[in-house]
Amino acid sequence: MDLLYPAVLALLLLATIALIKGCAALERRK
Amino acid sequence: MTAQAWLALLIFLAVLTALAYPLSIYISRIADPLPIGGIAGSIEHAIYRVAGVDSKDMTWTRYAICLLLFNALGVVVVYLVQRLQLWLPLNYQHLANVSGDSAFDTAVSFVTNTNWQGYAGESTMSYFTQMLALAVQNFLSAATGISVAFALIRGFARRSAAGIGNFWVDLTRCTLYLLLPLSLLVAVLFMAQGAIQNFDDYKQVRTLESLTYAQPKVDAAGMPLKDAKGDPVTESVTTRTQTLAMGPVASQEAIKMLGTNGGGFFNANSAHPYENPTPLTNFVQMISMFLIPAALCFVFGRMLGDTRQGWAVYGAMTVIFVGMAILALWAEQQANPLLVRMGVDQTHGILQAGGNMEGKETRFGITASALFATITTSASCGAVNAMHDSFMPLGGLVPMWLIQLGEVVFGGVGSGLYGMLIFAIMAVFVAGLMIGRTPEYVGKKIQSFEIKMTSIVILVTPLLVLVGTAVAVMTEQGRAGIFNPGSHGFSEILYALSSAANNNGSAFAGLGANTPFYNMLLAVVMWFGRFAFIVPVLAIAGSLAGKKRIEVTAGTLPTHGPLFIALLVGTVVLVGALTYVPALALGPVIEHLQLLAIH
Numbered sequence: 001m002d003l004l005y006p007a008v009l010a011l012l013l014l015a016t017i018a019l020i021k022g023c024a025a026l027e028r029r030k
Numbered sequence: 031m032t033a034q035a036w037l038a039l040l041i042f043l044a045v046l047t048a049l050a051y052p053l054s055i056y057i058s059r060i061a062d063p064l065p066i067g068g069i070a071g072s073i074e075h076a077i078y079r080v081a082g083v084d085s086k087d088m089t090w091t092r093y094a095i096c097l098l099l100f101n102a103l104g105v106v107v108v109y110l111v112q113r114l115q116l117w118l119p120l121n122y123q124h125l126a127n128v129s130g131d132s133a134f135d136t137a138v139s140f141v142t143n144t145n146w147q148g149y150a151g152e153s154t155m156s157y158f159t160q161m162l163a164l165a166v167q168n169f170l171s172a173a174t175g176i177s178v179a180f181a182l183i184r185g186f187a188r189r190s191a192a193g194i195g196n197f198w199v200d201l202t203r204c205t206l207y208l209l210l211p212l213s214l215l216v217a218v219l220f221m222a223q224g225a226i227q228n229f230d231d232y233k234q235v236r237t238l239e240s241l242t243y244a245q246p247k248v249d250a251a252g253m254p255l256k257d258a259k260g261d262p263v264t265e266s267v268t269t270r271t272q273t274l275a276m277g278p279v280a281s282q283e284a285i286k287m288l289g290t291n292g293g294g295f296f297n298a299n300s301a302h303p304y305e306n307p308t309p310l311t312n313f314v315q316m317i318s319m320f321l322i323p324a325a326l327c328f329v330f331g332r333m334l335g336d337t338r339q340g341w342a343v344y345g346a347m348t349v350i351f352v353g354m355a356i357l358a359l360w361a362e363q364q365a366n367p368l369l370v371r372m373g374v375d376q377t378h379g380i381l382q383a384g385g386n387m388e389g390k391e392t393r394f395g396i397t398a399s400a401l402f403a404t405i406t407t408s409a410s411c412g413a414v415n416a417m418h419d420s421f422m423p424l425g426g427l428v429p430m431w432l433i434q435l436g437e438v439v440f441g442g443v444g445s446g447l448y449g450m451l452i453f454a455i456m457a458v459f460v461a462g463l464m465i466g467r468t469p470e471y472v473g474k475k476i477q478s479f480e481i482k483m484t485s486i487v488i489l490v491t492p493l494l495v496l497v498g499t500a501v502a503v504m505t506e507q508g509r510a511g512i513f514n515p516g517s518h519g520f521s522e523i524l525y526a527l528s529s530a531a532n533n534n535g536s537a538f539a540g541l542g543a544n545t546p547f548y549n550m551l552l553a554v555v556m557w558f559g560r561f562a563f564i565v566p567v568l569a570i571a572g573s574l575a576g577k578k579r580i581e582v583t584a585g586t587l588p589t590h591g592p593l594f595i596a597l598l599v600g601t602v603v604l605v606g607a608l609t610y611v612p613a614l615a616l617g618p619v620i621e622h623l624q625l626l627a628i629h
Contacts, residue, residue, distance in 0.1 A: 005109065005134040012554065013102050016561045020094050023483065023569040030479040030573075 032378055035359045035397040042313075042401065043348065046320050053321065054328030054340070060203045061180045061333060063087075063195070070207060077202055087193025090572025093181060094565055096197040097174060101141050101561070104167055108137035111163040112155070121156035122231050128154060135549035140164050142560035143171035143442055145286075145293030145412055145535035146526075146552060148544035152275035152296050157229060164293060165282045169213075172289030172322075173204035175444030178564050179326055180204075182448045183333045185571030186472050189579050194571045208322070209289060216284035216318060224307035225280040233274040242268040246513065253510050253542055260515045279304050287318035290442040292412030292535045300402070300415040301391045312398055312415060319409040323440040326447040334472055338590035343450055346598040347408075350439045354428050355404040361425035362386050362400040367628050389420025400425060407432040410442035412535025419522065419539040423621035426521065427614060429536065433528045435606040436491055442533060448567050450602075452487045454589070455480060455570070457601040461587050471589060473579035480573060483566035490562045492609045494531035494555045499524050499613065507547035513540045517624070521617035526552065531559035 065071060078085060088096070112133035115121055128136070132149055139146040140163070151160065177200035184194050221227050244264040247255045255263040279295045283305050286292060292299075300306040300315055324344065331340020363385040365376035378384030383395045390399045399416035406413050407429035418429050432439060438449035455469075455476055462469030462476070469476040502508030502523045512519035518540070525538035530552040537543070543552065588594060 002130050005130050006106075008134070008550070008553070009102065009105055009109075012557045013098065016098055016557075016565065017095070019562060019565050020091055020098070023486075023566055024091050026482060027479055027569060027573060030477070 031356060031360050031363060032397065035363070035401070038397050038401055039352070039355055039359070042316060042405075043352075046317055046324055049317065050321055050324035051328055053325040054332060057208060057322075057325055057329045058332045060207050061183070061200075061329060063199070066203075066207070074202060074206055077206075078198070081198070083196075083198040083202075085196050085199045087191075088196050089192060090181070090194050090568045090575075093194055093197045093572075094568045097177070097564065097568075098561060100197070100201070101171075101174060104141040104170060105134075105137045108140055108163040108167055109133050111159050112136060115156045115159045118156065118158045120158035120161075120229065122229070123156070125154060125156050128159075131546040131549040132544055135553045136164075138553040138556050139535065140167035140291070140293060141171055142533050142556045143175055143289070143291060143410065143445070144530060144533040144556045144560070145291045146530055146537070146556065147293055147297075147535070148549060148552075150297035151294060152232075152277070157277055160282060160295060161278060165285060168282070168285040168289050168291040168293070169205050169209050170201070172209055172285070172291065172443045173201045175290075175442050176204045176208070176322070176326070177201050177444065178567060179329075179444035179447045182451055182567055182571040182574075183330050185574035186330075186451075186474055187333045187335075188575045190577070191575045194568070194575050209285065212288050212321075213281070213284040216288060216314065217280045219314060220280040220283050220307075220311055223311045224303075225283055225311065226276060226304045227278050227280040228276055229278065230276040232276055235272050235274055237270055237272050240268055240270045242266060248542075252544065254513050262513050275304075283315075284318070286413060287315045287411065288322060288443075290319055290323065290409045290411040290446075292406065292410075292414075294413065300413045301394075301417075303393075306415055309394070309398065312394055312402065315413065315415075316402055316405050319405050319411045319413070320440050322443045323409055323446040326444065330447060330451070336472070336590070339472055342590045342595055342598075343447070343454065345595045346602070347439050347441075347446075347450065349595065349599050350435070350602060351404070351408050354408070354432055354439070355401060358400040358404045358421075358425050358428040359397060361422045361428070362396045364422060366422065367625050371628065386420075386422050386425065389417030391415060403429050404432065406536060407534060408437075408439040408441070410437035410445060410532060410534045412529065414536050417539055418525075418536060423618045423625060426525075426538070427618040427622075430521070430525050430528055430538075430618065431606065431610065431614065433525075433532045433534045433536075434492075434495065434610045435602055436488075437532045437534060438602060445533065445563075449487075449563075450598075452484050452567065452570070453602050453605070454598055455484050456488065456605070457594070457598045458587060458589065459484070460601060461597060465587075467585060467587075470580060470586065473582070474574045474577050475580060480570050483570045483573075486566040487563055488605060491531045491559055494559055495524070495527045495610075496613060498527040498531065498551060498555050502527065502548075502551065505547070507545065508551075511542035511545060511548060513542065517617055517620040521621065524613055524617050527555060530555040533560055 112128035181194040247263045296302040327344040328340040331337035402415045458469040458471045522538040522541040
């Protein structure tokens with residue numbers, strides 16, 4: 001079983017969690 | 031437009047409103063955090079006990095993390111089931127394990143409620159995969175969308191609250207109380223009308239006549255072969271046998287429409303007689319696509335304690351929908367100038383539909399096909415009962431542009447409402463700029479943070495569509511999938527990226543998209559089109575929930591009257607037009623002008 005697609009999913013997940021963190025940081029600064 | 035088309039549109043809207051309003055009362059009760067009694071309530075609490083769910087309110091960040099992890103787990107499960115289906119039960123046709131790139135694309139597609147299908151269901155997916163992987167996600171992705179809509183409505187409705195609801199409770203209640211019972215009802219109706227529901231082997235039948243048809247030739251990688259001019263190479267095939275695919279279709283068909291999923295059991299989707307057997311099922315399918323999105327508009331009004339707000343959002347959606355439906359119905363009833371030149375009679379009459387019948391089911395004709403296309407792309411459903419690729423240029427522009435508006439004209443279950451409410455925030459912000467007041471919407475001040483989040487929501491999908499299209503047309507792998515060179519080929523790529531980024535799932539076909547390049551590109555686009563949209567929406571919900579509700583004064587912009595409906599329609603249409611007209615000019619607009627030049 002190739003590992004490319006699970007790795008891509010992990011990257012997508014991390015990028016979206018980073019977006020959540022970024023939005024939360026913006027909210028704290030308001 | 032024919033009298034039949036006007037009548038169909040009117041009856042559709044009347045039946046939709048008559049069903050959606052009472053359903054909204056029921057859905058409002060589901061969204062209410064108060065416990066539900068009886069047997070259903072016991073089942074709900076048993077699920078929480080088994081899953082270890084704590085049903086306390088969540089902050090928006092916790093809500094978003096739970097939603098994200100749950101959906102990522104869904105991708106893993108759907109991916110694994112496809113990759114292992116040869117060794118799993120209910121694979122009577124011994125269908126091979128799905129390739130890694132296609133399985134990944136399909137997994138992301140069904141989890142994000144897109145249901146883009148690069149494969150043909152009957153020749154790729156076992157019954158086990160169809161039911162346990164794809165149909166399960168049809169329920170869960172729909173419930174995820176409704177949950178986010180509930181969270182945003184609570185953001186508007188609550189005063190100085192820390193939480194926006196509980197994701198696990200919303201997900202469970204939407205699935206258990208709304209999607210499962212409605213799907214059961216509609217599935218039984220479909221079965222009564224002739225949709226199949228079985229686990230039989232596929233049947234081989236001998237046809238009455240031999241059939242000869244031209245089939246595009248493909249290379250070993252499945253890519254279309256082209257001649258020196260770039261035209262596709264075809265081969266003539268003659269056959270006297272036909273394989274009739276079987277399967278548990280009706281049960282999947284119901285949630286496919288109610289959950290605005292759109293992924294067909296068969297490759298022909300709702301044009302297939304086993305999926306959509308009669309004019310009645312066709313009408314029920316059209317109603318099913320809009321039923322929950324329309325009801326959620328009224329849920330919004332009810333939860334705010336001001337039903338007029340719900341009617342205003344419903345009104346704005348209806349205005350855009352009716353305008354686009356009229357354009358599609360008119361465009362498809364027009365004669366194709368290329369056929370006029372050949373002397374073909376395309377006038378509408380008692381004995382023929384007239385207009386453009388290419389790519390349409392003769393059982394449904396022009397009205398039921400053009401109306402279905404408008405509905406399926408207004409809602410982010412993506413089911414098709416006619417081939418959008420064969421529509422007239424302006425008829426094809428309608429579905430594509432409706433998708434590009436952000437799927438806010440009724441839209442997907444939940445996603446349509448939260449998308450439209452984001453446009454409402456943008457509309458009051460624009461109005462506030464014009465009159466020099468701090469914008470407010472339904473009693474909540476709209477401030478800098480909400481506008482920043484709104485900007486992310488409005489910019490993320492055009493960014494994915496336009497950059498994705500640019501990447502596809504600039505790379506060899508992207509251009510290799512085009513069956514129709516020229517402006518129509520560009521339209522096919524633009525449609526694919528628009529469909530993926532806005533989680534619609536319908537296709538212009540004519541594009542060989544089941545390749546590692548497109549499967550990866552579209553999967554990434556679908557993921558961010560869904561979750562990079564949901565995250566800022568939940569952030570807005572959390573921010574609004576923490577605010578006080580301000581009283582209506584003489585200076586408050588009324589958001590329930592015709593003026594606000596016009597402002598909201600104008601905002602949606604202008605943002606959509608300004609963003610996509612240059613790209614549309616290179617595709618369907620050029621095609622239309624080319625046809626006029628021939629005429």
